Amino acid sequence: MMRVIEYQKTLFQHQVRKPVSGVNLEKQNIVVWEFNMRQYYSLGMKLDEVIKDKNLEQTILENVRRCSKLVGKSFKVVFWHEGLSEKECENFVKRNEKLLFEVNTKITKGFQRVWFLIGENHKPHGVSRYSYMHEGDILNGIVQYLKIIKHIQRRENG
Numbered sequence: 001m002m003r004v005i006e007y008q009k010t011l012f013q014h015q016v017r018k019p020v021s022g023v024n025l026e027k028q029n030i031v032v033w034e035f036n037m038r039q040y041y042s043l044g045m046k047l048d049e050v051i052k053d054k055n056l057e058q059t060i061l062e063n064v065r066r067c068s069k070l071v072g073k074s075f076k077v078v079f080w081h082e083g084l085s086e087k088e089c090e091n092f093v094k095r096n097e098k099l100l101f102e103v104n105t106k107i108t109k110g111f112q113r114v115w116f117l118i119g120e121n122h123k124p125h126g127v128s129r130y131s132y133m134h135e136g137d138i139l140n141g142i143v144q145y146l147k148i149i150k151h152i153q154r155r156e157n158g
Contacts, residue, residue, distance in 0.1 A: 040076045041152075043067060043145055044114030044130065045138055047081040047107065051092055056139075061099050063142045068103040071149055076104040080111050116145045
């Protein structure tokens with residue numbers, strides 16, 4: 001009997017050594033645990049705030065590119081929006097298509113859990129959906145994100 005528990009992406013196998021009701025121990029039983037071992041240093045911000053000013057939009061996206069280059073493959077940027085039309089989102093993607101495909105990008109209508117949140121506090125049902133947060137403008141938030149990343153990299157490299 002095989003039991004699959006899905007959490008994210010990486011597979012781990014564990015042999016069942018103790019009797020469990022309904023399990024035949026004459027055959028080898030494997031429990032498969034699936035979860036994400038990779039730590040994404042995701043950066044989340046509200047798309048509504050990014051597209052307010054076209055000049056500021058380019059500055060923000062260049063800083064996101066800088067974050068991506070510093071962090072590497074474990075970087076992800078999540079833009080969520082509230083009340084933007086599909087057309088506004090499509091225009092944002094068309095304007096910045098090259099950069100958005102260069103970095104690991106996700107655009108979503110609903111708020112999603114991120115490692116570092118820039119903007120307002122999102123605590124649905126009293127539960128935080130982030131590990132770190134910066135309340136304030138996006139550019140200062142990116143600076144704070146980079147400070148934390150550099151600290152983590154210094155600590156890991158000795």
